[in-house]
Amino acid sequence: METEKLLKLDLGCGTRKKEGFLGVDSRKFEGVDIVCDLGDSTKAWPWENDSVDDVNCSHLVEHFTARERIHFVNELHRVLKKGSKAFVAVPHWCSQRAYGDLTHQWPPVSEFWFYYLDKDWRAANAPHNDFYTCDFAITWGYALRPDIGTRNQEFQQFAMSNYKEACADMLATWAKK
Numbered sequence: 001m002e003t004e005k006l007l008k009l010d011l012g013c014g015t016r017k018k019e020g021f022l023g024v025d026s027r028k029f030e031g032v033d034i035v036c037d038l039g040d041s042t043k044a045w046p047w048e049n050d051s052v053d054d055v056n057c058s059h060l061v062e063h064f065t066a067r068e069r070i071h072f073v074n075e076l077h078r079v080l081k082k083g084s085k086a087f088v089a090v091p092h093w094c095s096q097r098a099y100g101d102l103t104h105q106w107p108p109v110s111e112f113w114f115y116y117l118d119k120d121w122r123a124a125n126a127p128h129n130d131f132y133t134c135d136f137a138i139t140w141g142y143a144l145r146p147d148i149g150t151r152n153q154e155f156q157q158f159a160m161s162n163y164k165e166a167c168a169d170m171l172a173t174w175a176k177k
Contacts, residue, residue, distance in 0.1 A: 006053040006054065007022070007047070007051055007052050007053050007054075008020060008021045008022065008052075008053055008054040008055070008056075009021060009022050009024055009047075009052055009054070009055050009056070010022065010023050010024065010055075010056045010057075011024050011038055011055060011056070011057040011060055011076075012024070012025055012026075012038070012057055012058070012059065012060025012063075013025050013029075013031065013032060013056075014027075014029055014032075015029045015030060015031060016031075017031040017032070017033075018056045021054075021056055022034065024036055024038065026038070034046070038060070038072055038075070039063075039064040039065070039068030039069075039071060039072055040068075040071070041067055041068060041070075041071035044075065044078075045075045045078070045079055047079040048079070049078055049079065050078075050079070050080070050081045050082065051079055051081070052079045052080050052081060052084060053081060053084050054084060054085065054086075055076065055080065055084075055085070055086035055087065056086075056087050057086055057087065057088045057089070058087075058088075058089040059089060059090065059091070061088060061090050061109055062090050062091055062098065062104045062105065062108060062109050063103055063104060063105060064105055065105045066105075066107075068105075069109075069113075070131050070132060073117055073132065073134045073136070073174075074132065074133045074134050076134070076174070077133065077134035077135065077136065077176055078133075080176040081176065082176055082177070083175065083176060084175070084176055085173050085174065085175045085176075086173070086174045087171070087172070087173055088171075088172045088173075088174055089143075089169050089170070089171050089172075090109040090169065090170050090172075091104070091108065091109075091168070091169055091170075092142065092167035092168060092169055092170050093107075093108035093109060093110045093111075093170075094164050094165070094166075094167060095164075095165055095167060095168050095169070096165065097168055097169070109170070111140060111170060114138045114140060114172060116129060116132060117132070117134055117135075117136040117138055117174065118135065118136060118137065118138065119132075119134070119135035119177070120135075135176070135177045136174040136175060136176060136177065137174075137175045137177055138172055138173065138174050138175070139172065139173050140170055140171060140172035140173070141170075141171050141172075142160060142166075142167040142168075142169065142170060142171065143167070143168050143169040143170075143171055144156060144159070144160070144166060144167060144168065145165060145166060145167075145168055148163075148166050
């Protein structure tokens with residue numbers, strides 16, 4: 001009996017495609033399997049509805065404009081199977097990592113944006129945002145600077161609240177509802 005092969009995408013993989021994933025990028029780097037501009041709001045992504053099992057997306061979303069980010073999340077939602085997840089990493093908005101690369105778009109990605117990706121939250125709090133069609137359950141945490149990550153949890157919490165450079169990245173899991 002043949003088992004179904006899972007469709008796993010590494011979106012914006014650059015030269016570091018995740019093992020076992022299909023590499024997707026806007027440029028043909030070594031290891032990129034599909035060249036595709038994922039932010040182009042005039043084009044649907046080349047995958048069928050509900051066809052993708054798993055997504056990795058590290059340090060891509062911050063390169064999109066606001067309109068491109070909305071297109072990205074709507075298309076991601078369209079192609080993911082129900083219950084499937086996307087791992088998304090972006091620079092923390094309070095870290096110099098968010099501002100140092102001038103190809104990053106304004107505004108930087110913040111935790112509050114994640115709420116807009118939930119259909120029920122939008123209906124209750126931002127009904128004017130009808131550009132979104134996605135519906136994700138999102139959890140997130142942080143990648144801390146190494147010197148803070150080795151400290152006790154109480155200090156880490158204090159640092160995340162009070163020190164600008166404590167969090168290097170936001171690490172989120174977006175699950176399609």
